[in-house]
Amino acid sequence: MSSNAEVASILYEIAEILTIKNDRFRSRAYQQAAQRITSLTEDVKKIRENGTLEDIPGIGKSISATIIEILDYGQSTILEELKESLPKGVQELMELEGIGPRIAMKFVTELKIVNIDQLEQAAKEGKIRDLRGFGEKKEANILQSIKDYKNRQTRFLLGSILPVVDEMVLWMKGSSSVNKIEVAGSFRRKKETVGDLDLLVASNNVDESSERFISMPPIERIVSHGPTRSTVYLKGHLQVDCRIIKPEAYGAALQYFTGSKEHNVKLRTIGVKLGYKLNEYGLFNRENDELVASETEEEIYNLLGMDWIPPELRENRGEIEAALERRLPHLIGYNEVKGDLHLHTNWSDGTASIFEMVEAAKSYGLKYIAICDHSKSLAIAHGLDEDRLSKQGKEIDKINKKLDDFKVLKGIECDIKADGNLDFPKSVLKDLDFVVASIHSGFKNDEKTMTERIISAIHNDHVSTIGHPTGRIIQKRSPYQLNLEKVMEAAAQQKVGLEINGFPDRLDLDDISTRKAKELGVKLSIGSDAHAPSQINFLKLGISVARRGWLEYNDVINTKF
């Protein structure tokens, strides 16, 4: 774990316990500090060495001391004391939907329940309903929550829920009451994983739209259902919150439900200072409750004294300050990437021919693709040796002759071997148009070894970009031990790109590293890593990461050509 992640996770833990203890404002202070640390592109160790920790907004004397303690000793006295003071079991019980700090405390102190199993037992025996403020319904809800807890998946890959979203939107559009519809929340911000979906509907007939929503086919269970807001679980335990509003409040609602929470809190704080109140119905004059703006997001942001902020940036990572000072980046557009610089065919482990991939790329609107099949070391993926690579090159020549206004580049995803050398000699690589150099073995080596291995590849004259630079698989495999900053410095100096791999469970580099790469002067290549024609769509996910990493047109290699 990087020191930034380590520090942030301890600060978050402190914040969590403070919330349980109902110390709201201190909790928020720690939470904000943790969030700042998470979104830093600089190493917190370095900032500490420079003695400028307290220059970070939200970090003062006390939290700064805590950070130093964490960096020096890997732990925090404050956290240890807080943990000590918290009755055993409270945190575990709070994992359940519908159980917050108050109820968890009540169970622990009044019923001596210290874990979920004991709670289940008590609920089944009907012991919960006798507590003050409880009844049979709450008891039944607890049993349901325990059931959900036992088979819940925490977060879903952004790329994996695209079909569900399409299906949902299509269903809702089948009702004439639906005026506008959009999935807001982390889906609209294009976070790499989403916990639930926030469906926003502008409706001419609220009741009809609401009924339409809860009669959607893939619904497994309705959790709550009111006139403006409903929550359901779809099959597979994906939670969907639907909010239904009047068309004239669409902008305000969209802004509100897109979040992030931290972004919105900051925005509303700015609103308060300007004499406004901001909620999902609009921006209001605080004095007389008069509506000032609600139809579009732009009006609201503008009245708050700033430029409209693209959803992908709304994480309170400095975007509000930038918008106030009118210096937001002009983000790379979803249609500005002209080629896919990393995809596979049935020459290695892809499912489709070169020509089929070309057809898919053309219908996606691309002007070129680089065929980057695996190299010989990756035998499991049927990697190409020199002979087959040369044959593939001839086939590409043939295909190019037939193509008009589209070009197929000869490429390779070449393994970086354990010693840092590439799988092919320079004499082979020099004839290729695009070389992605990637690591597919020896993930467990130490930081120094891995860093040197990649830097050695960066110094190979024929390497164009480093593929999936950290090797992480979301929710499955951590990044390699790597000094990413050194890798980035080398890449910048050698003018070698780093990849944003768009495959749903990779998205590697991630948003924060992407932003750091940009700051260090590295150019990024975006590749879908498609292994089938339909997967060229993953390019979009890569572009989302680029946008979340504040990239502009000129930061990305494949906007050109």
Add this chain to the structure above:
DNA sequence: GCCGTTTTCGGCCCGACTGTTTTCAGTCG
């Protein structure tokens, strides 16, 4: 715990839904 073109002390974002209660606390987003 942090912060200050109103403040170094006194604030700190805002509303919907549920289940219990009979006016509201708790949870969630």
